[in-house]
Amino acid sequence: MRILVTGATGTLGRALVPALVKAGHQVRALSRTKRESRGNVEWMWGDLFSGHGVPEAVAGVEAIAHLATSGRKGRGAVDIPGTRLLVMAAREAGIGHLLLTSMVGADRAPIGYLRYKLEAERLVEESGLGWTVLRATPFHQWLQQRLRDFSALPVLPVDPTVPWQPVHTGEVAARAADLLAGGPQGIEIEYGGPEVLDTAELTRTWLDAQHLRRACLRMRYPGRLYAAMRADLLTTDATPKGKITWQDYLAPPPPVLSDDFASEHTASPTSPATQPEQDPDRHVYGGDEGYERPTRG
Numbered sequence: 001m002r003i004l005v006t007g008a009t010g011t012l013g014r015a016l017v018p019a020l021v022k023a024g025h026q027v028r029a030l031s032r033t034k035r036e037s038r039g040n041v042e043w044m045w046g047d048l049f050s051g052h053g054v055p056e057a058v059a060g061v062e063a064i065a066h067l068a069t070s071g072r073k074g075r076g077a078v079d080i081p082g083t084r085l086l087v088m089a090a091r092e093a094g095i096g097h098l099l100l101t102s103m104v105g106a107d108r109a110p111i112g113y114l115r116y117k118l119e120a121e122r123l124v125e126e127s128g129l130g131w132t133v134l135r136a137t138p139f140h141q142w143l144q145q146r147l148r149d150f151s152a153l154p155v156l157p158v159d160p161t162v163p164w165q166p167v168h169t170g171e172v173a174a175r176a177a178d179l180l181a182g183g184p185q186g187i188e189i190e191y192g193g194p195e196v197l198d199t200a201e202l203t204r205t206w207l208d209a210q211h212l213r214r215a216c217l218r219m220r221y222p223g224r225l226y227a228a229m230r231a232d233l234l235t236t237d238a239t240p241k242g243k244i245t246w247q248d249y250l251a252p253p254p255p256v257l258s259d260d261f262a263s264e265h266t267a268s269p270t271s272p273a274t275q276p277e278q279d280p281d282r283h284v285y286g287g288d289e290g291y292e293r294p295t296r297g
């Protein structure tokens with residue numbers, strides 16, 4: 001199948017592109033940075049905010065995995081207008097399946113960024129296209145980056161009443177690849193990590209893995225989002241769930257590689273596409289053809 005991946009250079013996109021290639025798909029990858037196409041990955045320049053390059057990107061694909069998001073800055077920019085624009089282009093091109101990635105809790109606690117994700121879900125669900133929404137819990141890499149940012153402080157504020165359910169992007173990518181292969185489901189599917197840890201456990205495990213010593217100050221995080229987390233609105237019991245724990249991610253066991261490289265990547269947490277990595281900025285999933293390490297601004 002030929003599949004367009006938006007957000008292909010992002011944290012999840014860097015795992016999904018090689019997972020789809022290994023599953024035998026032709027991948028068209030969208031980015032606002034020009035990249036050279038290689039092997040089964042065709043890079044296309046496009047911007048979901050301005051709409052430039054979007055009709056070309058959707059032309060001739062059977063399915064779209066819509067991962068693009070604009071994160072902290074100008075959050076609504078891609079998640080709402082960009083999704084609207086993509087939906088219009090996909091309708092025009094007669095795309096059979098649009099899979100949107102979202103966040104667990106978007107429906108239960110539409111606060112801040114989650115509000116944008118819920119609105120993007122609505123746009124996809126009311127698009128008239130075949131659709132699937134895959135809601136994931138926070139990625140290991142994202143949490144690690146937040147802890148790195150915080151570690152500049154001499155004392156780390158931790159709220160033991162706030163739970164997290166970190167998940168590995170390789171496993172989310174494998175789930176997304178399975179859903180794309182299975183066709184539109186017309187439902188929201190939740191996917192979470194194997195364990196729920198409070199902020200104090202999460203921080204302590206990370207500090208130990210980094211061989212860092214920091215004092216931790218217990219406090220109650222303010223705000224509606226943390227209140228929603230405290231009420232367990234951003235975690236999920238849905239199965240299947242990921243197998244790779246936070247500890248596995250931070251201190252991975254030696255990889256066990258199977259000869260059956262292609263079939264294993266979607267099935268097993270020990271497969272190349274699901275390997276925990278120490279440093280996501282340095283790591284290139286499986287060294288796959290067509291994937292180039294994104295440059296960070």
Ligand SMILES: NC(=O)c1ccc[n+]([C@@H]2O[C@H](COP(=O)([O-])OP(=O)(O)OC[C@H]3O[C@@H](n4cnc5c(N)ncnc54)[C@H](OP(=O)(O)O)[C@@H]3O)[C@@H](O)[C@H]2O)c1
Binds near residue numbers: 009030050078136
């Ligand atoms: N991070 C998490 O912990 C987490 C947890 C659960 C669900 N999710 C969901 O998973 C998905 C992927 O998240 P992520 O963390 O992998 O994202 P990310 O690392 O922040 O990457 C964002 C991606 O969006 C693309 N993008 C941004 N603006 C764009 C624009 N105007 N036009 C086209 N592309 C644009 C970027 O591509 P270029 O810069 O190359 O153009 C980049 O590839 C999102 O739907 C997110 O809501 C994330």
